[in-house]
Each structure stands twice: as C-alpha cells, then as structure tokens.
Amino acid sequence: MTDTAHEVADLGLARAGIRRVDWAEHSMPVLRSVRERFASERPLEGLRVAACLHVTAETANLLRALRAGGAEVALAASNPLSTQDDTAAALVAEYGVSVYAWAGMDPASYDRNLVTVLETRPHLILDDGCDLVNTAHADRPDLLEGVLGGCEQTTTGVIRLRRMSAEGELRLPMVAVNDTATKRMFDNRYGTGQSTIDGILRATNALLAGRTVVVAGFGYCGRGLAERARGMGARVVVTEVDPVKALDAVMQGYTVTTMEEAAPVGDVFVTVTGNRDVVRAEHLERMKDGAILANSGHFDLEIDLAALERLAVAVDRGVRDQAEEYVFADGRRVLLLSEGRLVNLGAAEGHPAAVMDMSFAVQALTTEWLAANHADMGPGVLEVPAGIDTEVARLELASLGVRIDSLTPGQEDYLRSWRP
The missing domain is CATH 3.40.50.720 (NAD(P)-binding Rossmann-like Domain)
Known part of the structure; x- marks a missing residue:
C-alpha cells in the first residue's frame, strides 16, 4: 500500500497504468530528454506543484518530469470523463503523485478535488481551463498565499485569465503556455x-x-x-x-x-x-x-x-x-x-502522445523558467519566452532526424542591420 495521499478508483489498476504510461513515453522523446536533464539538475527541488489536468498517460509523463526535477505534485482532473483510472493508479503507486480523480466523478467531487490539491499549499499551479486559479480566487483566496505563479495550457483558460487580469482580479503571474507557436500548431490544430x-x-x-x-x-x-x-x-x-x-x-x-x-x-x-x-x-x-x-x-x-x-x-x-x-x-x-x-x-484518448510530447515539453520548461524567475514577475498573463518554443521545436526535429539550415554570419549581420 502506498503512502502517497490519493483518491482514485482502484490502485490495483497500477500495473496496467504503468504499461500505458510507458507506451506513451515511446512517442515522447522531447519530454524524455527534458526529464533526464531535470533528474540531474533538480531545478524544482523543494517546490510543490498543484495541477488540474486531464489524467492521461501523456500527462503522467509530464508529471514524471516534474517529479524528476524535485517537485512534489498533487493532481486533480480537469474533466470528469477524461480520467484513465489505470493511469491515475500508476501515478500514485509508481510515480509518487497525489491524485484525486476517477472516471465519471460527479460535479461535487470534481469541485472538492480542486480544493484538495490547492490545500497542499502549492508554490506553482499547472492549470487546464483556469479551474484551479478560478477556484482559488473566487472561493478560497486564503490558498493563494505562497503561490509563486503558474501555467495555463488551454485557449479557454487564457481567455479567462486575461479577463481576470483586465479587471484587476488576477493575483498571480500566469504564463500562457497555450499561446506558443508549437502548442497552437501541434496540440490545437x-x-x-x-x-x-x-x-x-x-x-x-x-x-x-x-x-x-x-x-x-x-x-x-x-x-x-x-x-x-x-x-x-x-x-x-x-x-x-x-x-x-x-x-x-x-x-x-x-x-x-x-x-x-x-x-x-x-x-x-x-x-x-x-x-x-x-x-x-x-x-x-x-x-x-x-x-x-x-x-x-x-x-x-x-x-x-x-x-x-x-x-x-x-x-x-x-x-x-x-x-x-x-x-x-x-x-x-x-x-x-x-x-x-x-x-x-x-469517447477517445485525447491527443496522440507525439503531439503532447511538444506541448508538455513546453509546459515543463516553462515551469522551470517560472520557478527560477518568479521574483521578477508581477500579477498578469505572461508569454512563454521565445527561446523555450524554439528549443522544443529543435529537439522535436532532432528526434525526427530532420536537419535544417543555419544562418551564415553574413545573413545574421544582414538581419541585424538596416543599412544596404
């Protein structure tokens, strides 16, 4: 029996969940490389992360990367129907993530689980649809104390965050992971x-x-x-x-x-x-x-x-x-x-793992950047640094065996100068 706090359908499904997570990992080489670096550098050491995400095998690989980086992670589902119960069990039993999610949960349980993960007093929030941020601001503002910032990975969530910011209600720096070129192109399209x-x-x-x-x-x-x-x-x-x-x-x-x-x-x-x-x-x-x-x-x-x-x-x-x-x-x-x-x-399994590889790699690297730079940020909706998006695209191309040209010194000088 695991000591990791949880509320899932059946921990006995963990073995099947591990196989599902491993299968997804085969198609997620970019995120795997991020996890390997995180394991050696531990950029999230001592930080608590609260996440509201779809509980799928692809998400599990994102959370494995965060755990490898030193973070403690508590996860609630971002949709009552999308949870893979075997993946939820594997996250608890094998990967040490506190999960509060099961397929087909009722609305009251869904809302309660959001509060439960916020009560872990997170330093960082990973949101999908702005549910965690909205719950904390509207219902439990006391749980915002100690939160350094967070990431939002959906169009709907970014819309809500921008409205909160425009009305002066947003009390955190939130990074719009959804708005990166790789996320919109691969994940959304x-x-x-x-x-x-x-x-x-x-x-x-x-x-x-x-x-x-x-x-x-x-x-x-x-x-x-x-x-x-x-x-x-x-x-x-x-x-x-x-x-x-x-x-x-x-x-x-x-x-x-x-x-x-x-x-x-x-x-x-x-x-x-x-x-x-x-x-x-x-x-x-x-x-x-x-x-x-x-x-x-x-x-x-x-x-x-x-x-x-x-x-x-x-x-x-x-x-x-x-x-x-x-x-x-x-x-x-x-x-x-x-x-x-x-x-x-x-009715299906969500995006293919190869798609979520890029989206979640951006998410992981943005979490690392936010943890390192939060002291210089104020409340509001922030953009992902362009370098992160470029690095993820570079890693993806490398995993596909695709080579591209590099600018020559003369081309770089030309682009930096306005003179003929």
Missing part, C-alpha cells in the same frame, strides 16, 4: 483535429465521407478539425463570429454560413469555440433526423444542454457508449456525444 474525429468515430461508427460536417469556430482547433473532416471526404461547413477567421475559412474553400442556416443541412455538428450556447434551441429545432452533436471546446456549455433536455420527449442514454439519443416530439432524433463534454477525451 493537429491534436484536436485528429482526436476529435477519433472520438466521433469511436462513439458512432459513422461514415464521414459524403456527409456534411459543421464546424463551429475556426480558430486553430477548428482549422485542424475542418482539415481532417475534409480529408475523410466530408463536406465541411464553418460557422464563425470573427470576420477575419470567417474570411480565412472562405479562402481555404470551406462553405461559411450561420448556424441557423447550417442547422437543417448538417449531419455532424462539432463546437470548438470556447464560448457558450453555440448550438441553441432554435438550431436544434431545425436539425435533421439523426444529426450528431459533439463538442471539443473545454467546457460543456457550447451545446445548450438544458434546451436539448427541454425539447426531448424521450432520451435513450444507453444507445451506445458515450452517446445519448434525444427524441423530439415530431420523431426526429439527435445523438449527443460524451454528455456535451470534450468528445476527444470522453
């Missing part, structure tokens, strides 16, 4: 694009070729999703509120229209906006029989679930794993995936 399609197919076994997929939101996540849906033969319709992003979608050859006009023609609807009530009652009332609803935005607010319940005269919650069929009065049916939560983690 390639990771979300592939894993969302994966989740939809696992939950429905639907054929996308020849069907109309409506993508709500054309940020990095929406672009990746639209590309992959089109690559599988789907007709892709994009809805947007941002004129620049909408124009980008038009110039890439997608049909761009309103959700009102897309509702009666779409076969599959996926929201990736970071906002709420993107699919509302007036849209649900116009959808065709058999329409599929999925969300890959952080919170389960993008589809108006209350309206869906109100319109339905019957609900079959066991039609398929991670799928619920809502029947309307006129006999039309719509299929909701993963309770309107992140379909790529609820």
Whole structure:
C-alpha cells in the first residue's frame, strides 16, 4: 500500500497504468530528454506543484518530469470523463503523485478535488481551463498565499485569465503556455483535429465521407478539425463570429454560413469555440433526423444542454457508449456525444502522445523558467519566452532526424542591420 495521499478508483489498476504510461513515453522523446536533464539538475527541488489536468498517460509523463526535477505534485482532473483510472493508479503507486480523480466523478467531487490539491499549499499551479486559479480566487483566496505563479495550457483558460487580469482580479503571474507557436500548431490544430474525429468515430461508427460536417469556430482547433473532416471526404461547413477567421475559412474553400442556416443541412455538428450556447434551441429545432452533436471546446456549455433536455420527449442514454439519443416530439432524433463534454477525451484518448510530447515539453520548461524567475514577475498573463518554443521545436526535429539550415554570419549581420 502506498503512502502517497490519493483518491482514485482502484490502485490495483497500477500495473496496467504503468504499461500505458510507458507506451506513451515511446512517442515522447522531447519530454524524455527534458526529464533526464531535470533528474540531474533538480531545478524544482523543494517546490510543490498543484495541477488540474486531464489524467492521461501523456500527462503522467509530464508529471514524471516534474517529479524528476524535485517537485512534489498533487493532481486533480480537469474533466470528469477524461480520467484513465489505470493511469491515475500508476501515478500514485509508481510515480509518487497525489491524485484525486476517477472516471465519471460527479460535479461535487470534481469541485472538492480542486480544493484538495490547492490545500497542499502549492508554490506553482499547472492549470487546464483556469479551474484551479478560478477556484482559488473566487472561493478560497486564503490558498493563494505562497503561490509563486503558474501555467495555463488551454485557449479557454487564457481567455479567462486575461479577463481576470483586465479587471484587476488576477493575483498571480500566469504564463500562457497555450499561446506558443508549437502548442497552437501541434496540440490545437493537429491534436484536436485528429482526436476529435477519433472520438466521433469511436462513439458512432459513422461514415464521414459524403456527409456534411459543421464546424463551429475556426480558430486553430477548428482549422485542424475542418482539415481532417475534409480529408475523410466530408463536406465541411464553418460557422464563425470573427470576420477575419470567417474570411480565412472562405479562402481555404470551406462553405461559411450561420448556424441557423447550417442547422437543417448538417449531419455532424462539432463546437470548438470556447464560448457558450453555440448550438441553441432554435438550431436544434431545425436539425435533421439523426444529426450528431459533439463538442471539443473545454467546457460543456457550447451545446445548450438544458434546451436539448427541454425539447426531448424521450432520451435513450444507453444507445451506445458515450452517446445519448434525444427524441423530439415530431420523431426526429439527435445523438449527443460524451454528455456535451470534450468528445476527444470522453469517447477517445485525447491527443496522440507525439503531439503532447511538444506541448508538455513546453509546459515543463516553462515551469522551470517560472520557478527560477518568479521574483521578477508581477500579477498578469505572461508569454512563454521565445527561446523555450524554439528549443522544443529543435529537439522535436532532432528526434525526427530532420536537419535544417543555419544562418551564415553574413545573413545574421544582414538581419541585424538596416543599412544596404
């Protein structure tokens, strides 16, 4: 029996979890190299880290790196459906991480676990969706004492942090890990694009070729999703509120229209906006029989679930794993995936390990930088130093066996000078 504090589903699953974590590590060479350096240099010695992240094998490898660097780590889940119970058990039993997470936890347990990890009195916070920071500021400001700063790795979380900062409410330096070029390109575009399609197919076994997929939101996540849906033969319709992003979608050859006009023609609807009530009652009332609803935005607010319940005269919650069929009065049916939560983690396994390798390497190196430089920072949302992003990209290219050119001295001089 482990002495590490925890609340997980079953520690007996640890052996299976270790195998899962090791399998993911094979595709995470950049993070592995960071962990090896951390183990020799111990840059996080004596620091406590509170994390709210998806409890997956990829996350486990990030936390292994932090532990190798000397940190004590307490982890809560950032989504009630995304926890891999075997990974949670392995983190506790094998890697010495205090985990408070299990698959399918109720909202009260979810909120309690956030407070539990904050009560470890962390020096650093790793957040996914701003839940830890929000909980500490709104409900338990006493737990902010001693927190030096933190990192946020989602678009939704960075939006919330910037609003807190603009209103003068943010009391910590928080680094926007989400906003690095490698994170947006690999995690948001390639990771979300592939894993969302994966989740939809696992939950429905639907054929996308020849069907109309409506993508709500054309940020990095929406672009990746639209590309992959089109690559599988789907007709892709994009809805947007941002004129620049909408124009980008038009110039890439997608049909761009309103959700009102897309509702009666779409076969599959996926929201990736970071906002709420993107699919509302007036849209649900116009959808065709058999329409599929999925969300890959952080919170389960993008589809108006209350309206869906109100319109339905019957609900079959066991039609398929991670799928619920809502029947309307006129006999039309719509299929909701993963309770309107992140379909790529609820119905699938999230981003491939090779994608999270880069994202979590940035996260680990930014945590190291924050620990070393926090004394020079004030409250607010900070950018990741460009050198970290460049170093991670360099390590990834090296792991792929890709060589690139270097600037010659003459080229460097030319770029530094304005003179002809």
